[in-house]
Amino acid sequence: MTILRVKHVVKRFGGLIAVNGVQFDFQKGKISAVIGPNGAGKTTFFNMITGIYTPDEGEIELEGKSIVNVKPDRITGKGIARTFQNIRLFGNMTVIENVMVGMHIHLRGGIVSTLLGFTKTRLEEQQAMDQAYRLLQYVGLASYLNENANSLSYGAQRRLEIARALAAKPKVLLLDEPAAGMNPSETKDLTELIRRIQREMDISIILIEHDMKLVMELSDHILVLDHGEKIAEGSPHEVRANPRVIEAYLGKSALTEEVKL
Numbered sequence: 001m002t003i004l005r006v007k008h009v010v011k012r013f014g015g016l017i018a019v020n021g022v023q024f025d026f027q028k029g030k031i032s033a034v035i036g037p038n039g040a041g042k043t044t045f046f047n048m049i050t051g052i053y054t055p056d057e058g059e060i061e062l063e064g065k066s067i068v069n070v071k072p073d074r075i076t077g078k079g080i081a082r083t084f085q086n087i088r089l090f091g092n093m094t095v096i097e098n099v100m101v102g103m104h105i106h107l108r109g110g111i112v113s114t115l116l117g118f119t120k121t122r123l124e125e126q127q128a129m130d131q132a133y134r135l136l137q138y139v140g141l142a143s144y145l146n147e148n149a150n151s152l153s154y155g156a157q158r159r160l161e162i163a164r165a166l167a168a169k170p171k172v173l174l175l176d177e178p179a180a181g182m183n184p185s186e187t188k189d190l191t192e193l194i195r196r197i198q199r200e201m202d203i204s205i206i207l208i209e210h211d212m213k214l215v216m217e218l219s220d221h222i223l224v225l226d227h228g229e230k231i232a233e234g235s236p237h238e239v240r241a242n243p244r245v246i247e248a249y250l251g252k253s254a255l256t257e258e259v260k261l
């Protein structure tokens with residue numbers, strides 16, 4: 001079953017076509033990956049799904065309803081949460097406060113009144129803290145709850161971003177290069193965490209990732225972009241064997257050699 005449908009989206013920046021007529025159906029409860037060489041249009045594609053950019057053409061539907069022209073915070077409210085390629089945490093806030101920020105769309109008063117200091121009942125506040133603590137346990141950061149976010153290791157900061165995104169109770173979780181900058185053991189832990197989120201939380205996951213081992217291990221479906229266009233889609237097995245994919249990554253000469261993607 002399709003949860004998120006992207007229909008022929010186009011995004012231009014001046015004369016450059018960053019995403020050119022891409023069509024893809026993301027399946028409910030699955031892990032999908034968007035891959036492609038640098039500059040292929042992956043982040044622009046994510047930015048259209050999350051409302052940061054409006055597509056120049058095309059349509060994006062969450063559970064059959066258009067989310068084009070919906071503002072990013074409202075898209076989060078509708079069930080799409082994300083992490084960023086460059087980690088975006090509140091470095092001087094504590095770990096648990098960062099997770100609670102991700103929850104505000106579900107608290108009664110909303111973020112504006114929360115910032116002004118009135119709204120939530122003590123009960124709501126306590127429930128939010130309990131929920132944030134459970135999420136920190138889930139991602140393995142409960143023992144750091146009162147540390148400042150910027151004191152965490154890089155890998156831990158990436159997991160904190162995931163906890164914050166989960167706090168919004170998403171149906172779809174977009175992860176933009178979650179393994180970037182991680183060492184092999186952190187990447188292994190991350191792979192397990194992503195798998196657990198999919199299985200235990202019934203969340204559909206879409207990731208952009210350059211680490212092919214992680215992509216091939218985790219993904220049910222893969223969308224391959226190059227120069228803004230979809231050049232392939234399919235299972236890891238199909239994509240790995242696709243000559244257009246091999247060529248896009250490694251150049252034409254690679255086609256004559258044995259290639260490991």
Ligand SMILES: Nc1ncnc2c1ncn2[C@@H]1O[C@H](COP(=O)(O)OP(=O)(O)OP(=O)(O)O)[C@@H](O)[C@H]1O
Binds near residue numbers: 013016036037041044
């Ligand atoms: N805001 C922008 N203004 C102008 N050009 C942009 C903008 N954002 C992206 N581009 C261009 O659009 C193209 C696609 O960029 P995008 O960042 O989406 O690619 P990517 O696949 O995510 O690359 P990477 O793997 O390097 O992160 C690139 O040529 C990029 O320079």
